[in-house]
Amino acid sequence: MNQIEQYSQLIRKYLADQASKEEQELLQGLLDDPVFLQAWENVWRENSYPVQPATYPDPHRMMGNIWTDPRIAQPATIQQTTTDGHFNFRRRWWQVAAVFLAFFGAALWGYHNYYEVDTQPKELLSKVSIVPGSDKAMIILENGKEIDLSLLRADTVLDQGEYLITKDNKGQISYRLKDNLSPTKNIVYNTVVTPRGGEYTLKMADGSLVQLNAGSKIKYPVKFDAKLRSVQLEGEAYFEVAKMDVKGKRVPFIVQSGAQTLEVLGTHFNIKSFGDRIVTTLVEGKVRLSYADAALKEQVLAPNDQVVFDKSRTRVKKEQVDPFYSLAWKNGNFAFDNASIQTVMDEVARWYDVEVSYQDQLQGQHFSGTISRYENIDKLLKTIAFAGGVHFERKGRRIYVLN
Missing domain, CATH: 2.60.120.1440 (Jelly Rolls)
Known part of the structure; x- marks a missing residue:
């Protein structure tokens, strides 16, 4: 299990109120870790948020939901008396930030997909992170x-x-x-x-x-x-x-x-x-x-x-x-013997959870080789392109196959 999936399981536990005290403390120290933030992005993307911005609550109500989250409002609130006799409330900032990321990040992602996917430069869209499958x-x-x-x-x-x-x-x-x-x-x-x-x-x-x-x-x-x-x-x-x-x-x-x-x-x-x-x-x-x-x-x-x-x-x-090719997936690999590019990309699409579009009429392009199922998606596509006689363009989670 790679580090992103370990973090993802920890995040899922937190959002499901199943994280232990030790796991919550571990979360506190990870909010500045870019790998952890990538895992968080992957988790809320798994929840299939709708992409129309109109379906999201307004920012004030969203923040209200966060402040009233029982995981924060009850165990994480400490009441203190100040020198002027007023009360001061301190909350665990990392819990607030975590729940806020779940709501606010989803809204931003939905807005981005609804309004901006077709207008963003290719180099920015290709940087959308796509991770391999997991348990x-x-x-x-x-x-x-x-x-x-x-x-x-x-x-x-x-x-x-x-x-x-x-x-x-x-x-x-x-x-x-x-x-x-x-x-x-x-x-x-x-x-x-x-x-x-x-x-x-x-x-x-x-x-x-x-x-x-x-x-x-x-x-x-x-x-x-x-x-x-x-x-x-x-x-x-x-x-x-x-x-x-x-x-x-x-x-x-x-x-x-x-x-x-x-x-x-x-x-x-x-x-x-x-x-x-x-x-x-x-x-x-x-x-x-x-x-x-x-x-x-x-x-x-x-x-x-x-x-x-x-x-x-x-x-x-x-x-x-040779059963090697049929069983490669269970051993952590893609393996193909003169397979059509459509067969290859069907496997990639299911494992990386991406969409594939064919822009040109593809005839005769075949691929032979073995690649890890845990390879970076862009490196994987470069390998297939080199050996399979095709080219790829990636826009977000959609991959375009070209001659």
């Missing part, structure tokens, strides 16, 4: 309650009735049955959603590990049925499926991705399902793919097999590949 996800419980997993402290335990959800010190969540309880037949579902610019790892009740890439969602039962384990995936995820036996019989594991069904007994594989294509890459074990369209033949995959299902053309293609 971010929401968990949606059976009752519809949504919890931001990045705000939970390490070793937090969530009670889900029969099961406990634990977040460990690596940020991973896992499930376990409460002591002295036997599982009932009730099936309860949870959903983990990663935003653009986020990824997350969870360990399900059967011990299977799932690593979600950016812009993805997985719905799964808190406990699995004794006859079948089934999850629903949108987006991209890497699975390490644990073997599960009940009364000596192996329990199959099913991944439903739209019109494709994957069945496995115990294996490692990657599924990428964005748009009209579902790409399944097998690393270890054996899986079987079937499709909603009965005209499509079932596919049985051996290690290093990859199947591309084109939903729009109702077509399936199977070939042997």
Whole structure:
């Protein structure tokens, strides 16, 4: 985890009233740190503030909101008597500044985007900071309650009735049955959603590990049925499926991705399902793919097999590949082998949470190479431009691709 993300988690805790006294004291010493201020900018930008200035309160009311913030008004106010008998109130300046930045910074950013994006010089717009993705996800419980997993402290335990959800010190969540309880037949579902610019790892009740890439969602039962384990995936995820036996019989594991069904007994594989294509890459074990369209033949995959299902053309293609390229994302890299520039930029857009526009007709531009997913965005674009035969212009969070 880089320094910006460490600061971002600290800021999210503060804004959610979950920061400890020690963490609040740490905040006090960081307000002059430019990396911390960049992290603060990123956090309030995550909140998707509206860009029309008319939707913001006027400055007087905004300041009133800050002064009445209970985190400042109650614990941080000290009443003192002056020599002339009047009272003097001192507030912790850093708390005032922090909350003020959250309100005022959002307003300035909205005004800038609404009025000035098209009029600013390119060199200024290109300096808008864009940071790589990080561990971010929401968990949606059976009752519809949504919890931001990045705000939970390490070793937090969530009670889900029969099961406990634990977040460990690596940020991973896992499930376990409460002591002295036997599982009932009730099936309860949870959903983990990663935003653009986020990824997350969870360990399900059967011990299977799932690593979600950016812009993805997985719905799964808190406990699995004794006859079948089934999850629903949108987006991209890497699975390490644990073997599960009940009364000596192996329990199959099913991944439903739209019109494709994957069945496995115990294996490692990657599924990428964005748009009209579902790409399944097998690393270890054996899986079987079937499709909603009965005209499509079932596919049985051996290690290093990859199947591309084109939903729009109702077509399936199977070939042997080097899984390195499909798994690079989970190891912190982008890796491409003669990939089209559109494929490359789709990956960049999801991970850095940027928009991409193509200004020219691009034909034949392909890219091969490996780049860290934590590289500075401008350096990353220069590398792609050098090797891919294209040029880029960046205006804020929008990247223009040119011949």
